[in-house]
Amino acid sequence: MKHLSFSACYFVLFQLFFQTAFSQTTKQITLEDIFQKKTFTARTIQSLPSMKDGKSYVSTRYNRDGEKYLAKNSYSTGEEIGMLYKETDLIYNGDTLELSAEFSEDERKVLLSADEEPLYRYSVKANYYVFDIASKKITPVSTTGKQLYATFSPDASKIAFVRENNIFIKDLVSGDEKQITSDGKINHIINGRLDWVYEEEFAFERAFFWSPDSKKIAYYKLNETEVPQYSMTVFDKLYPTQYVYKYPKAGEKNSVVSVHFYNLTDNSTTTADIGKNPDQYIPRIKWTASSNTLCILRMNRHQNKLEYLLSDASTGRSKVILTEEDEQYIDIEKERLTFLDNGRQFINVSERDGFNHLYLYDLNGKIIKQLTKGDWEVTEVYGVDEKNGIIYYQSAEVSPLRRDVYSIKLNGTKKTRLSQREGTNDARFSDNFQFYILSHSAKNTPPYLTLNEKGGKLIKVLEDNNSLKKTIREFGYQNAEFFSFKTSGKLNLNGYMIKPANFDPRKKYPVLMYVYGGPGHQEVSDSWSSSARPLWFQMLAQRGYIIACVDNRGTGYRGAAFRQVTYLQLGKHETTDQTEAAEWLSQQSYVDPSRIGIWGWSYGGYLSSLCITKGADIFKMAIAVAPVTTWRFYDTIYTERYLRTPQENPEGYDQNSPINFADLLKGKFLLVHGTGDDNVHFQNSVMFSEALIQANKPFEQAYYPNKAHGITGGNASIHLYGKMTRFIEENL
Template identity: 50%
Template sequence: MKKLKFSLFLTLIFSITLSAQTKKISLEEIWNGTFRTERMDVLHSMNNGKQYTVLNVNPYEKTTSVDIYDYETAEKIGTIVNSGDLEALPYFTDYKFSKDESELILAIDEESIYRRSTLGHYFVYDLKTKSLSPIAEEKIQEPTFSPDGTKVAYGYENNIYIKDLTNNETTQVTFDGEKNKIINGITDWVYEEEFAFVRAFDWNASSDKLAFIRFDETDVPQYSMDIYGDYLYPKQEVFKYPKAGENNSVVSLHVYNLKTNNTTDVKLNKSYSDFYIPRMKWTNDPNILSAQYLNRHQNDLDLWLINTADNTVKIALNETDKAYIDVTDNLTFLSDNSFIWTSEKDGYNHIYHYAASGKLIDQVTKGKWEVTDFYGVDEASKTVYYQSVENGSINRDVYSIHLNGRNEKRLTQDTGTNSASFSADYTYFINSFSNVSTPTRYTLNSGKTGEVIRTIIDNHELSEKLAEYNIVQKEFSTIHINGNDLNTWMIKPADFDPSKTYPLLMFQYSGPGSQQVSNRWNASNDYWYMKLAAEGYIIACVDGRGTGLKGAAFKKVTQLQLGKYEVEDQISAAKYFGELPYIDASRIGIWGWSYGGFMSSGALFKGNDVFKMAIAVAPVTSWRFYDSIYTERYMTTPQENPDGYDDNSPLNFADKLKGKFLLVHGSADDNVHLENTMRLTEALIQANKPFDMAIYPDKNHGIYGGNTRLHLYEKMTNFIHENL
């Protein structure tokens, strides 16, 4: 009798354990944060190179704090500031140190404008006096300390202001700012989106000059969107948006002198008719400003050095490309004003060292692989630190190399995605590592050897939680398609049986220089794919021609004809998968978002004998509708390349639709406008083609907020179940 009871007990435990290990992923869990990884937010290395700070949130006390940690011990050694100690500031969402780390700018009530821009209330916190003072009563943009910490420059209502922290006086620098006409010191919509920066002003080293870019949007066509809210009548949001071939903002460069209270226009000895200023930055010399001028085709770039003391100018570097030049933030001036530059000019993205005159000193890195991030130069040891895909294009590692290009050293050893944040003196770096089987892990590493000193965060709680689920990992491989070896991943059901056949859902993005096949930990969509796999689907992703990190030629082959080779590769890949014994070739679907939506639409229409269904979320349906900077970089203008714009537009292939099609868009998408989906809808109606559609009111390109993401993914999941 006792034996029987013990046996029943063991059976019960085994049953519970088995059940726990086969817990199913739900859509609610994916979008409520159940699988969120622990991170180090707003990591900052202190000037002494021995300590670092992070932003911590106390959910129980509902406070935020900037806490300081010791690199060697990883122990918390103090708190810089805690919102619980500040009556006027119950919480804050971001912080920035002054150069000498005696003051902080704290942010509160931040609200998004577009993808990167925000408005907020900002305060200066003095670490010595523990005092807190507002920078402005109004919501402002991009408050930035001067290097000496005595002033803060910021943007407000399209003008630039400077607050003197010693006497609390505020000076208005520009006066002509006006909505949808003139912007000073803050980028316009298209610069923010495509050149990826918002703050278009910069302090010089001696804190007595402020350079800024002025945008004249007067002749830029404007776009309007209805915002429905809960109003009786919708209101309109109107903003300037230059579509391909249309007028851009007229940009100009200016320097404000705080000593004379005068603003001067930067004048060059070369004329530009239609151009961009995608970057400007002061050198270490307080009188010399650098600025990059780029032609509208984005294949001819000049790096100017502008002496603001004697008004002399010179081109330090010129770079041209048959296709286009990627603008980066890697330009770094060393103490002698020689500089680091990254370029694809030898066919792969690499690091170069130039003299202050612009003469090439050394190509620092070389090889048939790409540098993917530049971390800085330790001038004491003349060591350059960077990230690259030398260990395989789906992986990333951290490396060091001598400034002369010798003594390269791989500093990270675990294969996957490694990313470093170095201490100010390069003694240490905090490495963020993950791969397909390892949640993000933060470790303290030696800057010299790369040796792991200790683990800071390992996300073991997430690992323990996931042990309850029947998690399946991506399988990486390459497939030979259209003359190229393409990176792929595949997710199969946990109980995969090669003697059975399964429907296949393909995901891709495919935009120029992008990468979806990457050896890193799961994003939210990956959990969705695991859920679908548990329901009997195989999911696959292929990075076709035009994607990144395999050299310039592979990336730029799509030039002038976006959507041609990329769609061909997805159709060919689907045919390849369909020939596998365990794939049901009659049940292959494809989906994507944004550029991926453009692709999934084109693939379904052009590959109507291959794909059974497709989902297109926020798709571009004609590049004529998209913005100038992005589109013309790859296509030139519609006036110059009309066939390139039309030959691969889904609008012109709507009559070929045979399978099931779901179109999704947010009505307040300021990036890929709802117009794209409306025009494709009309084309499908006129071709008398049935399709499904979902419009999310007042949602932008990300389609999120409240219950929105859950609703969207429930809709897509049901559509897949019903049609694949």
């Protein structure tokens, strides 16, 4: 029988006393509350898109009988002014289709979907239907197989979609279905959609786009024939099956991408000139105000040179109008390209001065005006009111931890802050920019939604989440506290801390650190999160743990220099910063320095693995969920953006791979992975396990059969968090 030391016995007795006293006045958070009862779900208002008149918006509501319907609401009052359609209108062949606000441009039709089937992490194929609001008629888009990305033409006369890697057009007037590409073949040629790595890393799915006049379609074609295949075993039958797909790992061949124009008038196809180098990326294409001019963004494989091409849809001829270069890399996800209706100018964001800011260009790529400037970042662009010459955007000007909504004139004057509450603010504007719905939250404050006039006047509170505020009080939520500390390199890092209930600064508490820490990411922000993770942190705080989280170097919203310092050596500075954060915590009078643990998921699992090996002296335990354990196993676009290829930078790959430091493991370690992870392959944990075994290091591991990167479905989530809870309680 295992004997407890005096100090351990004291701690157990203290916990029992603490929990008994605490439970007399406060409800205890359980995993069932988090994952099954949804006790802490914040209320929001579904849909809320603006209608074209600029005077009304759409919301999803329920009538007295509990029936769901789509309502039309007045911006000027916030009141419901009509019902567009209800759930019982959407019965087709005995099945009720889901409500949708995916309107055609004329707002007379709505696109509905059913029988959805996920592909990769984001794409979904389904049976799509067109619902005519006036006649209540429902028409299937196609009856010969599920479709992807069904999309109305701007004139609402047609729908384009993808099936079996080819593009089709459905004429809504005649009912005819036309196939406009014919060379699509699984794992070889893709038309109108993306391969795995483009979808995952360039963050979009549909790869075809209607021209403004509905007479052309611009689309991607990807030839992935030479891309190496990855095979995952699916444990679902007597003899397991194999899921095989193309996945280019760092240094391997990518798909060869081309861009094409299909002309509906004469059924011709033209190829855009994107240069002769097949080893490049086309991370975006976008129509200008002209239906004959497409903007194509071209990026080299190193991702440090981005060119803007204007391509003639009739001839395919292209010209470069703008080139941006960076010594490290360009983050394409920051792109917010907006072509003005005047046909002469466009808005975009750029880090050319070290921070992400708004610029106004002419159509030759010349900068007319830098609209925003300062040591802070523009984080979103909501739109441009050309009539009044105003652009609306979100930024972190007040603090990298917070977000506010602003407007500024297109000449760079009259910058106005529209949001006033401290925290994180987001907005959805009416089509004419006369009204906006403002969403506010803070780290310790659930979402608060208001309807406002252009000048900022409050029209109506749409949702205050008072019931959730009452619930979190009943469950004794502990407010997160922001802090910062100075590293050995004299750099301030931001963090937050959740202290245990009935916190006593004279006592010593165990600390569980949470980390993600990947490039451009942010965990330490003044915003509410309804995800399971922060709820679980509250449960652990009730049980006597301090929760701490620090954003290391490489994370986002503090400028390019802060983010790009990890270039060519992912993991090095991040591990140093997390270790120094743990050391700083250990020096606090209320922290037990012998009981500091760390955990993370994905990139956070990678850093947790490094911390328990390379930084093992400070950490008593670690949990790594779905970790990358060597960047040699991860995809080209993400990995090479930060490390270049393994052939060019082998040290950058190997000097911070947990696999190569398994012999340094100290403390308790739990390694978790889903066997069906198509993103961070199970291979990462298998090979790390083998390295730990060969180093004769004790550790625990758990695998979740057929589960993807998020490890969800059935009881997977509650089981995983239960396992992690027990591991923490036993080892911290």
